[in-house]
Amino acid sequence: MLVASCASCVLAAALAASTPAAAQSITPASSNVARPAGALAPAAASGGEAASVTNAQGGTTGDGTDNAGNAVPQESAFDARQKVLDQRTEENNYRYGVAEHDCYSKFFVNYCLNKARDNMRSVQADIRKEQLALDGEQRAQRARTRDEQAAFKRAQDEASAPQRAAEDARNAQAYEDKQRQHQLDQAQRAAEAPQRSANEQAYQEKQRQHALDQAQRGVSPSQAAANQQAYDQKQADFQRKLDEARAQGAQKAQERVQKQQTFEKKQADAAQHKADVEARQKQAAEKAEQKRQDALKQQQLEEQQKQQQEQQ
Structure with missing residues (x-):
């Protein structure tokens, strides 16, 4: 029994000694647990040390400020x-x-x-x-x-x-x-209601009186309707002719304005042409006078030269 206990102790010690090497050889790829990016090694520090690492990488402290002391x-x-x-x-x-x-x-x-x-x-x-x-x-x-x-x-x-x-x-x-x-x-x-009613009654009375007058003159309702239609047609024709006359008058007035503008333009063109002709004539006269003066001076110069030759 004592020998078996010693053998067990020796075996446990050997296994314990081999454990660190086995743990160091294990990688996240060979284990069933994926190692997160940036995670510490199996022998990493505790939670407080992990928080310190995060703060050193640019995190925040517990008082709501960063490592530089900024809020x-x-x-x-x-x-x-x-x-x-x-x-x-x-x-x-x-x-x-x-x-x-x-x-x-x-x-x-x-x-x-x-x-x-x-x-x-x-x-x-x-x-x-x-x-x-x-x-x-x-x-x-x-x-x-x-x-x-x-x-x-x-x-x-x-x-x-x-x-x-x-x-x-x-x-x-x-x-x-x-x-x-x-x-x-x-x-x-409400106050105007009686007046409107009275106006309506007066209109109806006028219509009845007009029908009685037409009956006394021997005009039947159909003839009265025909007369009214003829009157309305005459009024429409008169209004149409009046509109046509107004339209023609407006068109003629516009034509007169256009003719007046054309006449004024022709007058202005004629005046400009006359001024141009007079200017050209004046320039031609000045050139002719200049030529005459030049010819006269040349003649006088030739006479002087001739007199000088005769005196010699």
Whole structure:
């Protein structure tokens, strides 16, 4: 029995010594758990160290500022913290997958699996606690944002309340004015109703009297209708002839205007032609006079030369 126990201890020690080498040889491609991009190695730091790595890469700190001390929007800070938590979750799952894979090469497999599972659940509980805190802060921030928006809306409503009250008063006054005008129109129509009725009766009476007059003159209703139609036709013909005469008059007036414009243009062209002819004649006379003067000077010069020759 003692020999068997010693043999078991030696075998466990050998397996434990071979575990680091096996763990280092495992890659995400050979395991069933995919290693996320940018994830730490199996021997990576804890969640706080992962957050420090994210902050060193340009993330945000816990007080809502970046590494340079500049304030960042609250939503961006929440997103950065959520990204850190997601990364820690992926790293925790990866470490558990590697540990689970390594446990199958050890002697006490169940003990190793339980320990790896406990470590994974411990880190998972920490991440869950931080996730709940982050969710609570986000809910509080959303509630503050809603309260601020509601307060801003109330302030806007209170600021615009006098203007709305004035607009409502104007609308009410306009409505009352329209109602009073409508009542006045109805009253006026009611007051004019007897006069309209009297006018209608007078018109009917005139129509009856006209029919009696036509009957006394021996004109039948059909003849009266024919006479009315003939009268209307004469009026239409007269109006048509009047319109034609007006159209002809307008056309003749336009033709007279065009003729007047043509005559004035001819007169202007003739005056311009006359001025051009007179200018050319004046230039020709000046040229002829200049030639005559030149010829006279040439003749005088020749006579002087001749006299000089005779004196010699």
